[in-house]
Amino acid sequence: MSDIRVRLAPSPTGFLHLGVARTALYNWLTARAAGGSFVLRIEDTDRQRSTDEFLQAILEDMRWLGLQWDEGPEVGGSYGPYLQSERGTNYAGYIERLLASGAAYRCFCSPEELEERRGAHSSTEAAAWKYDRKCESLSTEESIALAREGRSFAVRFRVPGGRTAFDDVVQGRVEFDNSEFDDLVIARSDGTPTYNFAVVVDDIEMRINYVIRGSDHITNTPRQIMLWRALGQEPPEFAHMPLILAQDGLVLSKRRGAVAIGEYRRRGYLPEAIVNYIALLGWAASDGGEILSPDELTTEFELSKISRTASTFDPDKLAWMNVQWVKKLDVADRTDRLLPILREEGLVGDEISGDERAWLERVVNVIDDRLKTLRDILEFDWFFLATDVDYDSIAVNKVLAKPGAGDILAGLHKELSAVSDFTPESLELTIRSFADGMGLSAGKVIQPLRVAVTGGTASPGMFETLSLLGREKVLQRIEKAGEFAD
RNA sequence: GGCGCCAUCGUCUAGCGGUUAGGACGCCGGCCUCUCAAGCCGGUAACACGGGUUCGAUUCCCGUUGGCGCUACCA
Secondary structure (H helix, E strand, C coil): CCCCEEEECCCCCCCCEHHHHHHHHHHHHHHHHHCCEEEECECCCCCCCCCHHHHHHHHHHHHHHCCCCCEECCCECCCCCCEHHHHHHHHHHHHHHHHHHCCEEEECCCHHHHHHHHHHHHHHCCCCCCCCCCCCCCCHHHHHHHHHCCCCCEEEECCCCCEEEEEECCCEEEEEEHHHCCCCEEECCCCCECHHHHHHHHHHHCCCCEEEEEHHHCCHHHHHHHHHHHCCCCCCEEEEECCEECCCCCECCCCCHHHEHHHHHHCCCCHHHHHHHHHCCCCCCCCCCCCCCHHHHHHHCCHHHCCCCCEECCHHHHHHHHHHHHHHCCHHHHHHHHHHHHHHCCCCCCCCCHHHHHHHHHHHHHHHHHCCCHHHHHHHHHHCCCCCCCCCHHHHHHHHCCCCHHHHHHHHHHHHHHCCCCCHHHHHHHHHHHHHHHCCCHHHHHHHHHHHHHCCCCCCCHHHHHHHHCHHHHHHHHHHHHCCCC
8 A cells, every 4th residue: 555645625505517426526536546645525615515415426426426525424444434514623733833943924804895905906007906015024922912812813934035947747847936926824813724725734734745626726836835835844745637618618516417427327318428628628548548447447547648728628529429328238237227217207116027038138138238327228218018018209200191101000900919929039020021021122111110119210120129129019019009100 | 997817720738949740539541241230441630929048949038929717795
């Protein structure tokens, strides 16, 4: 086991979406490939926006994707708690240290005052306002005296001069002039730590040594590095992933519901497909291979080969990827995954017998590669109904309501009543010779039969379908369809 | 506005000074075929622009333009 420790630190203020999922995946792959640890830490300090529902949804989606965390909620670990809101007491000591060393100072400017000064500034200048360091020059004595008076204060980090640079695993060397940053608040007037500070303290305490996150954090990085150093710690390694853009060209965000992972689960996508797709967003295997299992990704994946270009999410390619993965599932596996959907729709019961299971597998086998998503199984619900089929009116008009259709169905009914065994082979023989006898191509006979039996113009192979349905249902449906004919 | 990052087919990408600029998705056409999928074959389509450097730039450098991100006592 190596000592690589990575983490995902989502805030439960929305559902897990593709962007966060990809960051999670890259962290997970990195930990797995290195034999390190993947820590899940929940940044729920924003009590207004964080909810337990979101937290549970995130955990569920992570599990569904197969991104198991080694430490975090529910599994615990040596450096918990893993909910930031439960780590509250840990920060005060660090703030005291920074105050004592002079790396931080009390700021008595109220938010209102700051707002006022900011407002005055923006009306005259185009550049953004930076904290004017009004309280930075307060002596320690003055500062303590004011605090004793009961004046409320925030704690600001005294940003040193010079430059801060780091070698990012994907971005290369990134350098900032420290004068770009104002003295950031690390503790609010109520004593709670702000994001950048809490992250650093938690990462230190959780022994995180490799930070893999979205490049929207890139300007936070120098601030955090300064904090790590002020706390006497060596900063971790950083890798900033390019962002994923929605098709409108803007970053994927929590507010775009269509890209929530849970949504794809409900639509019948496979987790393997999602994982495979997001892995390839900004990264390509050296041999150009595109269909990669989690295991293959683990060995192939290289953080340093990630492109720095933001990539646009393409639902079409995801859909294609899903088809590839559905095709890879064997019949038993496919059936297992289909079962919950069929149950939900009441098409099969909670308990199924061995015979039902066997029949279901035959259905799945006959449907073959026609499922683009698991949910597409519902297109085939006529397999599961006793007698009634919903007839598609367009199909009926196009096929059954044509001259001759009635004769074909009547003839077929007779032939199929008489056919000795209802196997695909003998059905094919019977139907083809029936068509010959009528002087028609097989297709001309099969299509009315298809509509009669399935209700639509598209279905799995007709002979297999008839065989599976059985003589009784087939004849019933032909009779019923006869009402539409001619 | 400032700072940072980025720039190859519509999209995801390969390329790492000399290539007919390759692959995948999508789209179009064909084959197969009982329909629909799947599959197979073929086609469409790109180096943002301008300067350099070089015998030679998609590739290196600079600039322009464009895109995205960040710029809170949010995370």
